[in-house]
Amino acid sequence: MVDKLKEEIQDSNNEFANKKKIISFPHLGNYYIPIYFLLSRLVGNSEILIPPKMTKKTMELGEKYSPDFVCTPFKYNMGNFIESLDKGANVLIQAGGGCRFGYYAELQEQILHDLGYNFTFITLFDAKGVNIFKVYNKFKIINPKLKKIKFSYHFLLTIKMIDILDDLEESIRKKVAYEVNKGEFDKIHSKLLLELKSVKNLIQLYKFKNKYKWILENVKLEDKESKLKVGIVGELYTTMEQFSSFFLERELAKMNVEVKRYTTATYLLFEKFREEKKLIKSANNYIKYALGADGTESVAHSKEMCEMGYDGIIHVKPFGCTPEINAMPILQKISKDYNIPIIHFTFDMQTSETGVKTRLEAFYDMLKMKKEAEKCLKTI
Ligand code: SF4
Structure with missing residues (x-):
């Protein structure tokens, strides 16, 4: 395994020795800032290209060149990669990770090569999580002169920044x-x-x-009394990349709704693997085993927020996301048991923004009326 990685590094170095590297990566919320920071410190003389801001064009490109039934985040990533390659990128970095996300890289690389793009693809993490030594070796592909001490300092600084x-x-x-x-x-x-x-x-x-x-x-x-409190649970990309959910959090803020979201990069990278058993235990009337990806969190955090007195829960997921589909009937049961409304939003490239906003407004009105009715009942 180590030999194979060394060979890979050697081959890549030979191939790229005399070529200016332009490195890019897909968007995920505002994390492009720490990612840019890390890359700019570690990749030597290479150039870093932040992918163009997500637009309708990103969606269209991603959809056009992705398999129809692949998860929606795959399509967004593809859109980012194509836009970066068109702007001159020749090294693409994909985070990698668990669930089907762990297989995105190979497939995306193949599709992009078939489209005629010439680039090197680097996946940073595997399904087992973050291994700092493996990540260091991946960075050595780009910058063979990179020292461990420099890498460690900037890697830890980036984690702190996140x-x-x-x-x-x-x-x-x-x-x-x-x-x-x-x-x-x-x-x-x-x-x-x-x-x-x-x-x-x-x-x-x-x-x-x-x-x-x-x-x-x-x-x-x-x-604080009069405002609604809503929790957002669901698949990681859709919860964190606001463009993919039509800026759901911004819409809720406009309605003066307090929002709680557990899923963040810090949680996913460094806490998730320790938390899962605890979450299953805390939600043990509803689940006995992990649901995969973020499904366990969706159930356990929804239950937790119902117990904390939240007024409603918003469950978001991309089209075709199996772990979150598994969580849906359980969330319905939680909603019934605690008498707290839970709404599901499924996002894909065809989802209508107007449809989402209309349903969100209706959900808000319903929560508001429920809260007022409960307040009246208490005063009687
Ligand atoms: S969590 Fe859902 S969207 Fe993400 S890779 Fe898994 S199935 Fe696809």
Whole structure:
């Protein structure tokens, strides 16, 4: 295995020795900032190309060149890759991972080669999770001079950056519904992302964290009583890449709804593998075994949020996502047992944005009426 990897590195080095490498990767929410940071520190003289912003064109390209029944995130990734290759990228990085996602890379590579693109494809993680030594060896393909110490420092710094970004964004999701001056959190979020791009080292990262924690803590908020609290559960890509769910969280913020979402890159990379057994145990009236991918989390977190008094749950999934399809009947049972409404949204390339918004508005109205009716009953 190690020999094979060494051979792979050797071959790749020979092939790319005299060629300028232009490296790109698919989008996933705002994580392009830490990914860019990591690559820019580790890949030597190579150029890094952030894929163009997701648009309808990304969707159309992804759909056109992907198998019909493949999971929707595969199609989005394909769209990103094609747009990057068209802009000159010749090295593509795919995270890899569990579920069918773990097989995306081979298939995407094959399709893109068949389309006539000339590039090297690198998958960082395997289904067993993050192995820092394997990731280091993958980076050596791009930059043979990369030292372990430099890699380790920047890898750990990037993890910290992701962790801080997740924390700050979670705080925004939680508070945005209560802002007194409408649009204030939006402005802070944009500034925060811009400033994160200029962070260069650990000291700057901690200064950035403390600054924005303080700013977020000092935004003037309204009274908490009257607002709705909604949890978002479901498949990882659809929950984290807002473009793929028509910016569901932004729509909820406009309706002044407090949002809780557990799925973040920090959770997936470093907590998920420890949490699964605990989640099965906590949801043991509903599941005995892991449902695969994020299905277990969807069930356990929905139950948890029902017990915490959330007003409703939104379950999101891409078309054809088997683990989340398995979770659906269980979520219906949870909804019935706790008398908390759960709505399911399935996204694919044909999903109508208007349809999603209309259903979301109807869900909001229903939750609002339910909350008011419960309040009236308490006063009688
Ligand atoms: S979790 Fe769902 S969408 Fe993601 S790879 Fe698995 S089946 Fe596909």
